[in-house]
Amino acid sequence: MGAIERLVEADAVERLLARDASLFTDDVDTRIAVGQRLGWLDLASKAPARFPLLANLASALREEGATDLLLLGMGGSSLAPLVMSRIIGNAAGYPRLHVLDTTSPIAVSKLLQTLDPAGVFVIVASKSGTTIEPLSLYAIVRGWLDDALGRPAAGRRCIVITDPGSPLEKLRQKEVMRLTLSAPPTVGGRYSALTLFGLAPAALTGIDVEALVARASVMEAACKSSPEQNPGAQLAAWIADGHAEGRDKLTIVASPALRPFGLWVEQLIAESLGKDGKGVVPVVETALPDAAAYGPDRLVAVVRLAADGSLAEWATSARAGHDVFELVLEDGLDLGAEFVRWEFATALAGFLLGVNPFDEPNVAEAKAATNDILSGSASAPRACCDLDGTWITFAGALAQPEPLPASSIDACRRWLASARPGDYFALLAYVPDDAAYREPLDHAAAALRDATGMPVCVEIGPRYLHSTGQLHKGGPDTGVFLLVTARDRTDFLIPGQRFTLAALHRAQAEGDLVTLARHGRRAMRLDLPSGGAETIAALADDLVTATRT
Known part of the structure; x- marks a missing residue:
């Protein structure tokens, strides 16, 4: 029985819309938790009530002279506004959005x-009001503003978005910040694009949130239809x-202007479906x-602008060897519709795969390991x-080789050799997310993909932890991880x-390495002597060389 037939047989769409948590689990306690995470189902229809406030x-x-809006967040509280900012941008006369979702001192200093x-x-x-990254960044940025403006004026520059009654809301009162924008507690972070987590930064930078939500509303209505006509169910x-059928590598190929959308999709898919x-x-x-270099484990989602004829031609040729699902957007404001489509799709895919798409059990595990590193325990x-000067660590199921590697290139060869058919490589780089660092890593990833035929993911830490x-x-144990x-x-x-x-930045990386090792994953760490872009570029060159020899 195909997936559409399974959705029909289970009345899955109707049960999801009715907030029937038994669609996802038979466990009573888990049903309660799932039922408390389904508030995203009608966000588009409720959003207009917040337009006057925004x-x-x-x-x-x-009027107060805002030129720059600095968003301190992580994961679901920052990825949707980051994506909208990169794709749509701020309107003329509105402040520019800068998203700090990192603990990299280099990135913070540069900004x-x-x-x-x-x-x-x-x-x-x-959302929780306890996330260590934005709270740490707030303490730093608030001190910077206090020094420049004085404490009362600095407080009026700070706005909080959180769940009602969270510790962050209490901190806002204590620190005399401007106001709190409350988000619905029944919406998990990765499903929150159309809450104030996503809409407030967009509106404050001049994005047409009314048009964005109008398109989301059309998709929300379409996702209430039967599976055969339902874009989310399809x-x-x-x-x-x-x-x-073994095609579990969901590959997002987007028009250049839409490529940032992948950042949001990867969190939604990975965190919702990657468990058990x-x-x-x-x-x-x-x-x-x-696409000819792709292996048989690929699903290819093409996300393109209607005017992107080159990608349309690529999609046509890719269909000769791969299963391609094509989505066509008129412009950046169609992101509103895509947020809804992918949220419905991910929830229903959770049912079809037999996982709970609303929890994230291993995220807390990595956070605890970070705290243990920081405490010295x-x-x-x-x-x-x-x-x-580069310190090499083999961890988890990637045993320390004998003899030891003679160079970084040799270490990379040992790492590459641990891959099996059906695996993927992940470069987990604790570096700033800017072109000077990303471009060499992306180049190395492409070389690795072309040399092996395997998928390669480039992830920026600590963002990827969330x-x-x-x-x-x-x-599944199909990842081969290089921690940088x-x-x-x-x-x-x-x-x-x-x-x-x-220390926090380093502890987050080391906590993740501890957790990967605990789960028996194949992981290697390269601890470089400095964090300059030229050092990362040299590492990327070593990776490319390792693929050729």
């Missing part, structure tokens, strides 16, 4: 050096049928690939050798904490 706030910020505090307003976003069935030893691996292409696996990290630990860290001296004190930002 319009008034946007007008006030412009603060480019901003004039006189025009900066800040959003601190966290996408879910395609994913599930492919997964059943199952999962769909999202692979986001950063350039138009040669745990340590990362030890390096086996020092090669010209995204694909769940899949890495909870999904650096011993850089750039650092910030975090007011009120016993650790610095660099």
Whole structure:
């Protein structure tokens, strides 16, 4: 029986819309938890009630001279606004959005050096109100604003988005910040694009949220139809049928202007479906690939603009050897519709794959390991050798080789050799998310893909911990992980904490390595002597060389 027939037989769409948690589990306690995560089903129809608030706030910020809006968040609280900003951009006369979803001291330092505090307003976003990254960044940024503007004026520049009554809301009151924008507690972070987590940063930077939500509303209505005509169910069935036939690498190939959309999709898919030893691996292409190099484990989702004839031709040729699902957008505002389509599809795919798409059990595990590293109660696996300042560690199911590698290139060859048919490679790089760092890594990933035929994912840490990290630990044992860290001296004190930002950044990487090893994953760490872009470029060159010899 195909996936569409299974959805029909189970009345899956009707039960989802009725918030029937038994669709996903027979366990009574889990049903209660699932029932508390289904508030996203009608967000588009409810969103217009918040438009007057957002319009008034946007007008006030412009009148007060806002030139830059700094969003401090992580995962579901920041990815949708990051994607909308990169695809649609701010309107003329509105502040530019800068998203800090990193603990990299280099990235924080570089951004603060480019901003004039006189025009900066800040959003601190966290659903739980306890997320360590935005809270640490807020402490740093608030001190920076206090020094420049004075504490009362700095407080009026800070806005909070969180669940009602969270610790972050209490901190807002204590720190005398401007206001709290409350998000519905029944919506999980990765399903929150059409809550104030997504809509507020968009509106404050001049994105036409009314048009965005209008298109989302059309898709929301379409996703209430029977599976045969339901765009969300159709996408879910395609994913599930492919997964059943061994095509579990969901590859996103997008028009250049739409490529940032993959950041949001990969979190939704990986964190929702990657658990219980199952999962769909999202692979986001950063350039138009040669589909002939793809293996038989690929599902190819083409997300293109209607005017992108080149990608339309590529999709036609790719169908000769692969299963292709094509989505055509008129412009960036169609993101509203795609948020809805993919959320419905992911929830229904969870039913079809037999997993709960609303929890993330292994994310908390990595957070706990980070805290243990910071407290000194745990340590990362030890390096086996020092090669010209690069410390090499083999962990988990990737045993320390004998003899030890003679160079970084040799270590990369050993890592590559651990792959099996059906695997994927993941480069987990704790570096700033800017072109000077990303482009060499993307180039190395393309070379690795072309040399092996295997999917390669480039993930920026610690962002991926709140995204694909769940899949890495909870999904199938098909990942081969290269963790890249650096011993850089750039650092910030975090007011009120016993650790610095660099210590947190490093502990997050080491906590992830501990967790990967605990799950028996194949992992290697390269700890570089410095965090400069030139050092990352040299590492990327070593990876390319390793694929050729």
